[in-house]
Amino acid sequence: MRFSEDLTARARIRDAAVRRFGLDGFAGTPIKRIAADARVSAGLVVHHFGSKQGLIEACDAYAIAFAEVAEQRTEGNHEVLAYLARAMVERSADTAPLFDQMVARSEQALAESEARDTTDPKQRAAVLVAMELGGYALRAHLGRYFGEADFEHIGRAMSEILTKGLYS
Amino acid sequence: MRFSEDLTARARIRDAAVRRFGLDGFAGTPIKRIAADARVSAGLVVHHFGSKQGLIEACDAYAIAFAEVAEQRTEGNHEVLAYLARAMVERSADTAPLFDQMVARSEQALAESEARDTTDPKQRAAVLVAMELGGYALRAHLGRYFGEADFEHIGRAMSEILTKGLYS
DNA sequence: TGCACGGCTGAACGCACATTCAGCGGGCTG
DNA sequence: CAGCCCGCTGAATGTGCGTTCAGCCGTGCA
Numbered sequence: 001m002r003f004s005e006d007l008t009a010r011a012r013i014r015d016a017a018v019r020r021f022g023l024d025g026f027a028g029t030p031i032k033r034i035a036a037d038a039r040v041s042a043g044l045v046v047h048h049f050g051s052k053q054g055l056i057e058a059c060d061a062y063a064i065a066f067a068e069v070a071e072q073r074t075e076g077n078h079e080v081l082a083y084l085a086r087a088m089v090e091r092s093a094d095t096a097p098l099f100d101q102m103v104a105r106s107e108q109a110l111a112e113s114e115a116r117d118t119t120d121p122k123q124r125a126a127v128l129v130a131m132e133l134g135g136y137a138l139r140a141h142l143g144r145y146f147g148e149a150d151f152e153h154i155g156r157a158m159s160e161i162l163t164k165g166l167y168s
Numbered sequence: 169m170r171f172s173e174d175l176t177a178r179a180r181i182r183d184a185a186v187r188r189f190g191l192d193g194f195a196g197t198p199i200k201r202i203a204a205d206a207r208v209s210a211g212l213v214v215h216h217f218g219s220k221q222g223l224i225e226a227c228d229a230y231a232i233a234f235a236e237v238a239e240q241r242t243e244g245n246h247e248v249l250a251y252l253a254r255a256m257v258e259r260s261a262d263t264a265p266l267f268d269q270m271v272a273r274s275e276q277a278l279a280e281s282e283a284r285d286t287t288d289p290k291q292r293a294a295v296l297v298a299m300e301l302g303g304y305a306l307r308a309h310l311g312r313y314f315g316e317a318d319f320e321h322i323g324r325a326m327s328e329i330l331t332k333g334l335y336s
Numbered sequence: 337t338g339c340a341c342g343g344c345t346g347a348a349c350g351c352a353c354a355t356t357c358a359g360c361g362g363g364c365t366g
Numbered sequence: 367c368a369g370c371c372c373g374c375t376g377a378a379t380g381t382g383c384g385t386t387c388a389g390c391c392g393t394g395c396a
Contacts, residue, residue: 009343009344010343025193025195025258027193027195027196028195028258030382030383030384031383031384031385032382032383032384040344040345041344041345041346042345042346042383042384042385043344043345043346043347043385043386043387044343044344044345046384046385046386047342047343047344047345048343051384051385052383052384052385086257088306088309089254089257089305089306090193090196092306092308092309093308095309096309096312099306099309100312103313110334113335114335115334115335116332116334116335118328120325122313123313123314123325124325124329126309126310126312126313126314127303127310127322127325127326127329128329130302130303130306130309130310131299131302131303131326133302133306134298134299134301134302134303134305134306135295135298135299135302137257137302137305137306138256138257138260138267138298138301138302138305140260140261141256141260141263141264141267141294141298142294142295142298144264144268144294145271145290145291145294146291146294154295157288157291157292157295158295158299160286161292161295161296161330162329162330162333162334163333163334163335164284164333165330165331165332165333166278166283166284166330166331167281167282167283167284167331168284177373177374178373198352198353198354199353199354199355200352200353200354208373208374208375209374209375209376210353210354210355210375210376211355211356211357211374211375211376211377212373212374212375214354214355214356215372215373215374215375216373219354219355220353220354220355
């Protein structure tokens, strides 16, 4: 609870949910925990979102909209990416279109750059997206090797490996 | 349930647990589901392993022992790797030593190969391990781009990116 | 001033799940 | 043959969680 002090309760709940779900997973976090984070009652959560499922859908929509807009790697972006990574690991059936969308975007970016050709650009893009999301899903571990949640640094290390390759 | 028809019930339960936990996560799979997969009662699971926690620890030990031995990417290996990936995503506190061990091994392998030097080999190794595990954690999505669970192919695509880099 | 409405709470309900327990059957040992 | 251990089951228990519900309080509108 650093920011979002002045937000409406609804927005506070959504933010807390994104953070908690990204941290502890969907099956792993009770509504009550999210409510406590947002300093509201559990009843209010369902009052605003209908059910836990409804809350999850609202989080998805928020995260997708956020990811659409934000190209830059900004502060809140990392939390949203962590949420998305967790969602794709834990709820793969639901999030298939989202993953595909990220792959398509990555493929396009690759095509527009001077990346070398490959037999299957779509497969390469899929692997790249999985690698990036994997970094977010395992950020607790990477945080022990880089500064705590120093995504800038991690991202730099990743892209250095990817652009230069392991061997010179 | 393809193999392990002739195993003891205890081994069948363990195998089913590794598969289910890797597939649906720890919080996401009831003991009853594992028992059904192994064609035993839920009571027997706790009879053999004491508790769900005990079962998880047994799975961890089994997976670690398995990963120690198997260098090759064989059939059952993928299921174990998928289990480990899921464990590290969902139970990061418990699995920190395991991740570190994989990083150390990766770092050593890199040092013994002709990989180019980097400012921090340990960080590079950590990122590589995270990337590989990420592929397993997101295998449901990658499976839509490669053959269903065609890890050979995925692994090849990954290492091609890593060795050659994205740009020529 | 009175009234309706929306945000919000705490208690109550029901369910799914982990865990406990009493007991059954079959093979082994005395 | 008798007794016992052990793998195994099904029912019972307790609990955490999602959801429902009756009602409170403050604000804006008549």
